[in-house]
Amino acid sequence: MTTKIKRIGVLTSGGDAPGMNAALRAVVRAAAYTSLECVAIYRGYQGLIENDVKLMNARSVNNIINKGGTILKSARCLEFRTPDGRKRAFENIKKNNIDALVVIGGDGSFTGAMIFQSEFGIPVIGIPGTIDNDIYGTTRTIGYDTALNTVIEAIDKIRDTAISHNRLFFVEVMGRDAGHIALNAGIGAGAEEILIPEEDMGLDRLLESLKHSEKSGKSSSIVVIAEGDKTGKNVFEIAQYVEKNMPYYEVRVSVLGHMQRGGSPSCYDRVLASRMGVFAVESLLEGQSNVMVGVSNDKMILTPLAKAIKGKSKIDKNLIRVSDILTV
Numbered sequence: 001m002t003t004k005i006k007r008i009g010v011l012t013s014g015g016d017a018p019g020m021n022a023a024l025r026a027v028v029r030a031a032a033y034t035s036l037e038c039v040a041i042y043r044g045y046q047g048l049i050e051n052d053v054k055l056m057n058a059r060s061v062n063n064i065i066n067k068g069g070t071i072l073k074s075a076r077c078l079e080f081r082t083p084d085g086r087k088r089a090f091e092n093i094k095k096n097n098i099d100a101l102v103v104i105g106g107d108g109s110f111t112g113a114m115i116f117q118s119e120f121g122i123p124v125i126g127i128p129g130t131i132d133n134d135i136y137g138t139t140r141t142i143g144y145d146t147a148l149n150t151v152i153e154a155i156d157k158i159r160d161t162a163i164s165h166n167r168l169f170f171v172e173v174m175g176r177d178a179g180h181i182a183l184n185a186g187i188g189a190g191a192e193e194i195l196i197p198e199e200d201m202g203l204d205r206l207l208e209s210l211k212h213s214e215k216s217g218k219s220s221s222i223v224v225i226a227e228g229d230k231t232g233k234n235v236f237e238i239a240q241y242v243e244k245n246m247p248y249y250e251v252r253v254s255v256l257g258h259m260q261r262g263g264s265p266s267c268y269d270r271v272l273a274s275r276m277g278v279f280a281v282e283s284l285l286e287g288q289s290n291v292m293v294g295v296s297n298d299k300m301i302l303t304p305l306a307k308a309i310k311g312k313s314k315i316d317k318n319l320i321r322v323s324d325i326l327t328v
């Protein structure tokens, strides 16, 4: 038997992503629109364990749609991984009369939500917020589009300095397990080569390709490398290897790092976050639980959390071909 939902809780957890605030705003306002009460939980599961909560209303989320990061703050919470920690969290769920929980985060946060749901029966729903776009059950995660725009803007600037000298730039972008950012931003920024975790290009092929470009008249080039590139070498090791074999280039390395997570969310991410937040509240009210909201063919869909966590979000291999063709 399901209890009627009167009050929902919402938190942001795990790695932050631009657009999380827009998602929070949408959840709070959709709750207000449907006459639900909404409690915000600060610092993810840590705040749930410590009862760091605040009752929200439609006006509590004014002027945040354009803000990066998360005003609720995010945290990695070791205690929530223990039965004891989750028991304390559930005591606060009861104390605050929270009937259902909205979790904005990545697959780690969803794993925690799923376990919590199975132990205490509280309805949970996930909203995918991560710049990596590596979650099964949605073609886009909140924050990914903004991160892509941040990366191409940075590479455009690097290109200016690269062409002023005969420089070969190696740019490392985020993506330990997924090459979405590297592949898409790489094409968007006109990179010469793109190295990703999903495909092993091999250093010799990279060298061959750069030599070919150099022979065809290119005096500078940009190579985009995902953190978790399949060669198993980091950006500095790859750059060193190439420098040794191509002495006529000045080789430089640029690690974009955490700037990729920040900044005002793009329009796409704001709209996506708004749609997902509204859909999450509506789905809870329809009795859905243990699912994640996602977008597919521009429609809102639901995927069981278990599937979203286990499934692999695949890169579009056709993009590799497109990149190869365009660097002729």
Ligand code: ADP
Binding pocket: 013, 014, 015, 045, 075, 076, 077, 078, 079, 080, 081, 082, 105, 106, 107, 108, 109, 110, 111, 112, 113, 115, 130
């Ligand atoms: P993300 O959600 O971005 O993938 P994490 O993997 O750090 O980030 O997960 C965020 C939080 O979710 C963790 O700090 C922890 O509190 C909770 N969590 C992750 N995995 C589990 C798990 N197996 N059991 C319980 N809680 C978990």
